[in-house]
Amino acid sequence: MIQTGMSATCTRNTARALHATMICFITTDVAIEAKALQACLETAVAESFNRITVDGDMSTNDTVLLLASGASGANVDDAGEAAFTRALTGVCGSLARQVARDGEGATRLVELRITGGASERQAHRVGDAIACSPLVKTAIHGNDPNWGRILAAAGYSGEPIEPERVRLWFGDRDAVQLLDRGLPTAFDAARASALLAEDPAIVHLDLGLGSAHAVVWTCDFSAEYVRINADYTT
Amino acid sequence: MIQTGMSATCTRNTARALHATMICFITTDVAIEAKALQACLETAVAESFNRITVDGDMSTNDTVLLLASGASGANVDDAGEAAFTRALTGVCGSLARQVARDGEGATRLVELRITGGASERQAHRVGDAIACSPLVKTAIHGNDPNWGRILAAAGYSGEPIEPERVRLWFGDRDAVQLLDRGLPTAFDAARASALLAEDPAIVHLDLGLGSAHAVVWTCDFSAEYVRINADYTT
Numbered sequence: 001m002i003q004t005g006m007s008a009t010c011t012r013n014t015a016r017a018l019h020a021t022m023i024c025f026i027t028t029d030v031a032i033e034a035k036a037l038q039a040c041l042e043t044a045v046a047e048s049f050n051r052i053t054v055d056g057d058m059s060t061n062d063t064v065l066l067l068a069s070g071a072s073g074a075n076v077d078d079a080g081e082a083a084f085t086r087a088l089t090g091v092c093g094s095l096a097r098q099v100a101r102d103g104e105g106a107t108r109l110v111e112l113r114i115t116g117g118a119s120e121r122q123a124h125r126v127g128d129a130i131a132c133s134p135l136v137k138t139a140i141h142g143n144d145p146n147w148g149r150i151l152a153a154a155g156y157s158g159e160p161i162e163p164e165r166v167r168l169w170f171g172d173r174d175a176v177q178l179l180d181r182g183l184p185t186a187f188d189a190a191r192a193s194a195l196l197a198e199d200p201a202i203v204h205l206d207l208g209l210g211s212a213h214a215v216v217w218t219c220d221f222s223a224e225y226v227r228i229n230a231d232y233t234t
Numbered sequence: 235m236i237q238t239g240m241s242a243t244c245t246r247n248t249a250r251a252l253h254a255t256m257i258c259f260i261t262t263d264v265a266i267e268a269k270a271l272q273a274c275l276e277t278a279v280a281e282s283f284n285r286i287t288v289d290g291d292m293s294t295n296d297t298v299l300l301l302a303s304g305a306s307g308a309n310v311d312d313a314g315e316a317a318f319t320r321a322l323t324g325v326c327g328s329l330a331r332q333v334a335r336d337g338e339g340a341t342r343l344v345e346l347r348i349t350g351g352a353s354e355r356q357a358h359r360v361g362d363a364i365a366c367s368p369l370v371k372t373a374i375h376g377n378d379p380n381w382g383r384i385l386a387a388a389g390y391s392g393e394p395i396e397p398e399r400v401r402l403w404f405g406d407r408d409a410v411q412l413l414d415r416g417l418p419t420a421f422d423a424a425r426a427s428a429l430l431a432e433d434p435a436i437v438h439l440d441l442g443l444g445s446a447h448a449v450v451w452t453c454d455f456s457a458e459y460v461r462i463n464a465d466y467t468t
Contacts (some may be wrong), residue, residue, distance in 0.1 A: 056366070060389065141464045149291070226455060226456060232373075
């Protein structure tokens with residue numbers, strides 16, 4: 001993910017980020033110093049465009065450009081930066097979720113809420129592993145409440161997961177619990193399946209290791225994705 | 235990838251080893267010390283089962299067990315370990331390639347030969363990134379000589395690639411060259427496409443950074459993969 005503010009500074013995140021061919025232009029009419037603008041954008045991108053994946057592939061085009069004209073005369077000073085960053089994160093988050101929702105062949109947005117992490121980085125890495133798993137994404141496409149694939153992806157994320165601490169829910173407000181301390185509950189499979197069919201499909205995994213959390217967005221993985229990308233000719 | 239010798243010692247590779255749900259049993263009638271057997275197996279697995287991927291997902295089942303009965307009375311001592319390891323690597327390599335070739339919905343084996351690496355680890359990581367890219371694998375499925383997707387995956391592998399040093403060929407004995415020092419050649423697209431349709435499809439990427447090399451095997455990625463994994467019910 002390349003970000004640039006008005007100053008045309010470019011940075012590339014070291015994280016394996018983003019993942020959908022995208023060039024994003026954002027404009028604002030506030031007046032703000034270039035260096036401060038860059039900092040605001042980096043914070044916003046970390047919470048939005050660097051939290052989505054379509055297929056795990058990162059394009060050389062993945063870029064966010066933010067231009068501030070100052071035309072409104074509204075000045076963003078040090079005291080106003082937090083509010084500006086929140087608003088900017090809101091815009092970036094909305095755009096990022098639209099990118100994931102609009103993935104090739106996708107039929108729904110998938111929101112992965114990872115809580116109970118020992119660190120935000122841990123929660124983010126676990127979320128990325130699940131979001132990039134073709135087995136998880138095809139299961140969601142088929143409305144299959146396959147908690148084993150979700151747990152397996154968390155397990156190979158590189159983070160030291162403790163299975164006996166893990167809890168898993170589907171749906172908003174933790175509608176159905178599938179795992180409690182690593183063991184499957186007697187959940188209603190038809191209801192769990194119906195929750196996966198929703199847009200967005202919401203999956204909440206609690207690692208039971210701390211209080212850090214992260215959200216990662218992706219989409220389901222359909223046969224149409226393969227057709228689009230296999231038939232595309234250079 | 236869990237490996238175990240006769241001694242029932244288990245080790246788990248720290249690398250994100252790649253794979254396919256698999257439990258592999260190998261037996262031999264040589265006589266060999268358990269510790270030596272474990273070392274031979276770790277070497278063989280590093281060059282075989284840890285060089286394949288079907289979809290990037292690693293299963294908790296991924297295990298190789300090697301049992302040596304000693305029934306033949308043929309003793310493998312220190313001097314014989316290298317030859318035994320070579321033979322064992324040959325067996326493991328053949329089995330591993332069969333796993334990749336037999337991936338869900340796969341129509342062909344894909345052999346990625348990465349040369350010119352600054353280190354074997356670098357060559358391996360670049361190969362893994364390409365082998366895990368759904369965009370590369372769908373392009374191969376569609377016989378699309380899409381060198382851009384291969385180069386993009388190498389670029390996001392986390393290794394410091396220098397595009398202007400990269401060369402790329404398809405086919406055995408470097409039949410068709412697609413990139414020379416980072417630039418596309420005037421290659422015959424129909425011939426390049428036909429080479430991708432072969433089984434195995436052979437892709438050779440030279441990084442131009444050193445003399446280390448690695449081979450990674452995978453398979454193409456078809457709509458059938460999605461159907462199999464979306465329709466599967468827990």
